[in-house]
Amino acid sequence: MPFRVGNRVDRAAAALAPSGLVLRGGLNFAPDEPRPPGPGGAPAAAVLLVGNAGAGYWPVFAQWRRAQTDPPAEPLDLWSREVIARAAAEIGARVLMPNDRPFAPFQQWAMRALRLKPSPLGLLMHPRLGLWHAFRGALLLDDALSRRALRRLNRPRGRTRHPCDHCADKPCLRGCPVAAYGADGFAHAACLSHLRSAAGAGCTRLCLARDACPQGRGWRYPDAVQAFHQRAFAG
Known part of the structure; x- marks a missing residue:
């Protein structure tokens, strides 16, 4: 079935919601920048960043982890991939994880999308969340995101100045x-x-x-x- 561009952000967010992971931001790639392949195999046009704000994901992840009869070596990465894959299937996207090779510039994408800056610890400082957030994966898209979708995804919340400054x-x-x-x-x-x-x-x-x-x-x-x-x- 065809995927409706207009509501894919909402559909991805809804697919992630039961896990406690959330859409953290998004951006359209420039035509001349290096881009990982999208779901169709050609260079992706856009990316939706997936992660956590606080530890809302923890109860769901902990329950999943207890249910594993053969505990995986990287349980959070495996669980995150499974969760993000369900969202990808919902909107026809391709999953990309921070540990996938070649490594993708997740931190640079987050800085561009959300206008974040690193703290003295190297972790990205968020004006509302502080250091208590992370980017767990991404959804790559063949089509660009609308300006409206980008405004919704990346709108500033709380103070926008960099607290570390x-x-x-x-x-x-x-x-x-x-x-x-x-x-x-x-x-x-x-x-x-x-x-x-x-x-x-x-x-x-x-x-x-x-x-x-x-x-x-x-x-x-x-x-x-x-x-x-x-x-x-x-x-």
Whole structure:
């Protein structure tokens, strides 16, 4: 059956809703920029970004995870792919995940669509959600999104100024016990070594740097969610 362009955003959002994942934004690609293939095989015309705002997805994901008789190595990625695939089937889109190769520039797409900027931790700072959000995948489309659809997807909510520009104390940087974040970027090895040591026990429960940020505290991930991500990072 043909897919109606006018309501595909609503249909994708409705397909995602039971999972707690949401449409986070979208953009039309420029004709001359590198583009991943869309569902028809030709370079995609547009992308819808899918992710979470806060941890609304967690109860659904946790229930799915408990039901797995053979726990997968990357459960959140697998679950997210399954959820996004259902939305893709609803609107005739192609699924793209952050870990798919060649890696797609998810962060750059999010910055373009939502006018976000990185925090000192490298995570994108959202004026309303703070650091408590993520982009879990994308829906690639063969047809461009209308201006109306883009306005609905990308309309600013809450303050639009970048909170980090007006934060003098930088508690996120002071919160890291090994000063893993600095002008040279993220010291991955130092962070991981500390996390895997006895001294890093507190960091296995939550990232002290991320948790120190005062922005968007109402969207903060519960401790169980933070511990899950820390354990995944530590391997």
